[in-house]
Amino acid sequence: MSGNRYTGCSLQQVSPMAGPHDSHETSYLLPPNSKDWEGHGIPDFVYGQEELVLEGIQWPRDAPGLPEDAVPPSRFDSVLCSAWKQRVELGLFRYRLGELQTQTLPGAVGFVAQLNVERGAQRRRPQSISSVKQAFDPALFNFNKIRPGEVLFRLLREPDLPGALQQEDILVMINVSPLEWGHVLLVPEPTRGLPQRLLPGALRAGVEAVLLSSHPGFRVGFNSLGGLASVNHLHLHGYYLAHRLPVEGAPSEPLDPGGHLHLLQAVPAPGFLFYTSGPGPDLEALIGRVCRATDYLTDREIAHNLFVTRGAPPGKTSPSSALTGVRVILWARKSSFGVKEGEAFNVALCELAGHLPVKTSQDFSSLTEAAALALIQDCLLPPAQAEEVQAALVALIAQDEQ
Template identity: 30%
Template sequence: MVGVKQLEDDNLLAKCANAIPKQSKLPQFLEGARVPLYCFGSQCLIDHESFGEVSCISEDEESILDSLLLAQWEDRAMKGIFRYDVTASEIKAIEGRKKFLAQLNEAWNMDHLPKPEGDRTFHLEDVFEFKSLKQQDELLVCVASSEKSTSGLIASTAVPDEAILIFMNASPVEYGHVLLVPYRTNSFYQFLDASCLQMAVRVAVGINNCCFRLFYNSSPDASHLYFQACYFSNHLAVELMPVDAFYGNVKSGIYISAVTDYPIKTVLFESNQKFKTMMEGSENTSSLSAWECGGYFLFKSRSEFDLATEKTMLKRLSTASIDDEGFNAVKLLCCHTARKFDF
């Protein structure tokens, strides 16, 4: 239950605003831009809707948002805006039980990015800053909520005041690699909250494509909050691992499991009840990129790509994971948080 109280201090809002770091403003090159806008209908996702039933379309029905996003992405590829053709990169399965995947990306352009310190793979926080965006064509589509009952597409409009802005990633990790940037009132979010996460997941639900993966990493070096997403034709290794449930509640519909037999301690959240509740109860932090955590590794060097083994990848992942004691504390925290939604 949430309580609301009228505050008597009229200067409190100003004090809070001054305490929050300045947010990134809309890049100048986007001012006056006209972009496609996909609007979610009010019936697509409401607070009382079940998490497993949030999609407005059937599994077999083609998603307009999915088609639009990929059409825009491929259009930019034809225009030569990407730094390289990621679809030409060599991909291999690393021999072993975990079914790790490795990509050789010799065309990766590191000149515009901070150089990694001693790592052979690439970090999520190195990928994207607005200073690297220079033209309107890099904004593919905007996604926003609407008061209409059904979802719809506006072919061309100004950047809305509150939306998810979907940019192409000029240095893609995989096919369809995009950046989802929550935007509100001429500024970008700097902190993850339930509303940001809910909107980003709504995009994934609207895409309705089993190959689509949505990622988020908290980076202290990023000037603003953003998600990443791309299409993987195969399951990530972590998705194939068994799980061990340690929390479940029929009333709240929240279930939490630990992924077993995997080098990184991983928690799986599931819910068959309220979508919004699920967003409020989830956490995500890691020193590796999300796709590395999932078992998908990028290499710039042919020799390192050829020599990659399951043993070395297991070691890399294990060094980024917390110990058993710390993981037990995380599980206790998850249970404590989930119990707040028991009703």
């Protein structure tokens, strides 16, 4: 058992203004000692093809976690972490996140468990949700109602990147109840009042955010309504975790002749694996396939979770495999409306990937792999329905290939 020695990037040393775009970007930090950000505007983080890091990202050998300063931060990491740290100092979070106790549970899966008592006790109560397709309600809490200082920057793509015509403004803001250091939300054009249903522009931003980070443990994810999304306003999560997760290199088997859809195996829960080696037509095709799959699930009231991480190509891989591309894993699951108070953890995007934020010290000290698997498997679809979903998604992919 150990503390997490690495907090996403070297927060004490990063510069908010490092990188090739210094000459035309504004500061990402709030004015000194300012308690009111009104009138200062939202800075733009503009990125191009050259900043999407495709090669050379890997975990150190024989290390359970990533030592501090092991990875030089990218410009994206520097900007995000510097601005995030300042919001900590300004007291904009519900609690001050300390060094989290972290342990890898003994067993074949490799669960990474973390004790996060404050998040379990102080996070905002989830909204009342009764349908995966529930409409946006402006009267409820949404991201148009946050304090201005919670926004870090606007994520903007340069026109040279594919898919720019479908580009949406993505606001990157702090999650005031963080899972880990650097926990942010990616919110596409909040004033549009989009419900929590995955759209291509949001997924593209999530995948490219992973590629903008030089840290192997920066991940992005999405919870549907009924999949423990607590706010019905379109958003993705992004956060740093300095530990390998089972889904990065777990083996898989192809489900279609073209190899575009795989079934992930030997992980906490079987999931549908999509893979891309980087930006371009391959990434655009992946975005289309994933969103057609999530549309199918949403339209049929099937809750789901999605996880984006650097990882190995599909096939017979292992945790030590090179992180040569991006894995997008999609889980269809039972709907769960509301939080189960008595459980050690609630099952959403990070738990299905093998990261377990545990709510109490007692559960953290007593949690076993078998108990964690039982909690997760209780949230999965019955076998007959799971087979039906798999057949439907294979058919969707086959339509793409015709």
